[in-house]
Amino acid sequence: MSDVGLDTTNHLDEAAATDVLALAGRAADVDGVEAVSEAFRLALRSPHTSVTHLRAYAGGSPSEGLLGYAAVDPGGSAELVVDPVARRQGVGRALLRAALDAGTTGVWAHGDLPAARGLAASEGLVSTRELHVMERPVRDGDDVDPVLPEGFSVRAFESGRDEQAWLDVNRLAFASHPEQGSITLEDLEERMAQDWFDPAGFLLVEDTTVTLDGGAHPLAAYHWTKREPHSAARPGHARDGDEGAGTSGEVYVVGVHPAYQGRGLAGPLTGLGTAHLARQGVKTIELYVDGDNTRALATYRRAGFEDAAIHVVYGRPPAP
Known part of the structure; x- marks a missing residue:
């Protein structure tokens, strides 16, 4: 043409x-x-x-x-x-x-x-970045919350209270990430206005050993889950024979404040979101993680996630 x-x-x-x-x-x-x-x-x-x-x-x-x-x-x-x-x-x-x-x-x-x-x-153009789409089926026992390390507790996000604290932690946790780390308050509010947004599935982990002015505790990490209305797994990924098979939930984004990395939060943090989604009745849980994030890939693979697809960025080859 x-x-x-x-x-x-x-x-x-x-x-x-x-x-x-x-x-x-x-x-x-x-x-x-x-x-x-x-x-x-x-x-x-x-x-x-x-x-x-x-x-x-x-x-x-x-x-x-x-x-x-x-x-x-x-x-x-x-x-x-x-x-x-x-x-x-x-x-x-x-x-x-x-x-x-x-x-x-x-x-x-x-x-x-x-x-x-x-x-x-x-x-x-050549491949310059890979994004792994990983998933696993919901299993027996997934609906039970894991135990957090001592000194930490979890609660749901509260609109009008937690926006700035989340933005601060998200920016630090994804300082080198080209998209996630640059999210603004307007971006956050747009996502909160979507029909899939559920504050009960936006889980905040706080450091209860520290009390800030006003009695609040610092935000150490978060697990934001997502479930689209009438969500369905990609073709070929539903489990035959299950009532409601095909419904899926997403580990939308997980972040840990740099000061709390290495404190044993990664595994339980993943489990908190998995448990929430399992209690919502999903059959498949999926997530996205950059190919060069070897620590996150290892965490999710230990939790039973496997590659389902890979998205690739193509750009000009680097100068010699």
Whole structure:
């Protein structure tokens, strides 16, 4: 398709955002994996982000229908999706080149599908980051809370009270993480406004040996769980024969304040979220962890999690 036209904007209206989500849904139905992550989905309608949206149309006219979409965030991370009916016609290549021109330093290939690998290689891009999707089935006994080390207690997040303390710990725990460590109060509030948010599943671990002004205890760690309404496991990952098989929950994000690392919290912290999700009736628990985070990978593998998929970032090879 030689007449692919591109539109670039920093704001999408409701109709345009709906079109992108519909396209992403069609692609997910074919690919078995979502091409647009939560952060970029939120950016479609958020007034707070400065994401660059790139849309591909036949003949360059929106009236001809949306063929593909890409987005580049301020940190240089990008995602890209092409409508299944418009693939192998130059749409993906046009969007990728436009994203690179817009300043992306890395493009996500969710699921690292063969077509994405081929497109990246043809443009001279190489793998620069891996994100492991890990999962395991809920087992007997998972619904029992583990025992925390002495001097620590757990409670649920309270809106209007815990936002700043969580932001502070999250920033320190993910100081080197390109996305998680940069979350702002506005980002947090957007997530809290989603229909999946449940403060009862946002677990805060406090150091009860220290009392701050006002009687509060310092936040040492947290385990934020997530369960999408009507959630289902990826195709092929549900357990046959289970009533309600396919329902899934997520270890959304786990963080430990650097001052409390090495204090024996990692294992029990994982177990707290697992227990909460198990009591909600999920059958499968999944999580995401960077490939270079060897400590976290080891913790989750000890807890029985196994790789289910790998997402890859493709970028320019490092200079020699």
